[in-house]
Amino acid sequence: MDVHNVELVMSAVAPAQYPTDGIPEIALSGRSNVGKSSLINTLINRKSYARTSSQPGKTQTLNFYNVEQELFFVDVPGYGYAKVSKTERAKWGQMIETYLAERTTLRGVISLVDARHEPTKLDVQMVDFLHYYDIPVLVVATKSDKISRGKWNQHESIIRRSLSLTPEDDFVLFSAQDKSGKEEIWQWIEKHAGL
Ligand code: GDP
Numbered sequence: 001m002d003v004h005n006v007e008l009v010m011s012a013v014a015p016a017q018y019p020t021d022g023i024p025e026i027a028l029s030g031r032s033n034v035g036k037s038s039l040i041n042t043l044i045n046r047k048s049y050a051r052t053s054s055q056p057g058k059t060q061t062l063n064f065y066n067v068e069q070e071l072f073f074v075d076v077p078g079y080g081y082a083k084v085s086k087t088e089r090a091k092w093g094q095m096i097e098t099y100l101a102e103r104t105t106l107r108g109v110i111s112l113v114d115a116r117h118e119p120t121k122l123d124v125q126m127v128d129f130l131h132y133y134d135i136p137v138l139v140v141a142t143k144s145d146k147i148s149r150g151k152w153n154q155h156e157s158i159i160r161r162s163l164s165l166t167p168e169d170d171f172v173l174f175s176a177q178d179k180s181g182k183e184e185i186w187q188w189i190e191k192h193a194g195l
Helices: 036-043 084-101 119-134 149-162 183-194
Strands: 006-012 026-029 060-068 069-074 106-114 135-143 170-173
Touching: 026 135, 026 183, 036 069, 036 106, 036 135, 036 183, 060 084, 060 149, 084 106, 084 119, 106 119, 106 183, 119 135, 135 149, 135 183, 149 170, 170 183
Parallel strands: 026 069, 026 106, 106 135, 135 170
Antiparallel strands: 006 060, 060 069
């Protein structure tokens, strides 16, 4: 999609605040610092529209970005942030679960992992959860510029295996630096959002 217009329309903590436009939604999730804001900014051709790097103490909200009035990107707050208290983490979990399990306009989730490392326990939990609810998932392995191309296949196999991905689960290596993978990710989004 050729993106010119993007607007952050809502930062929501509860279903009553979700937009009511009824247009398709694609959510993006991943642990803090995985490169989620950088991916969103790349997809919408902006340098710093989505905030980069999660700030401690900041309210954890679901951010709805209206893209060309055709779909929402839903930025799911990063998980695994060490300084967040247990109570806050539980609240976070509940908010995300409610959204993912009940949102009828949700068409798919882009689950981000770091291309360099084995997925974390929380990465595994997130993908298990998406499988359980039968939500289409695209795993995007970020920061691919930090590994040599010769090693891409090896890293893909390790990530696919540890996340128990099925052949139906799509996987893309992405770099915000050289933008590789961007087109493939857009194709997945357009297909699942029915654009
Ligand atoms: P978020 O917390 O998941 O939103 O992560 P950010 O997008 O803020 O990125 C976290 C850090 O990783 C920042 O310092 C980014 O510059 C860096 N980063 C993000 N994506 C890439 C990438 O594709 N390649 C490289 N080399 N660095 C990246």
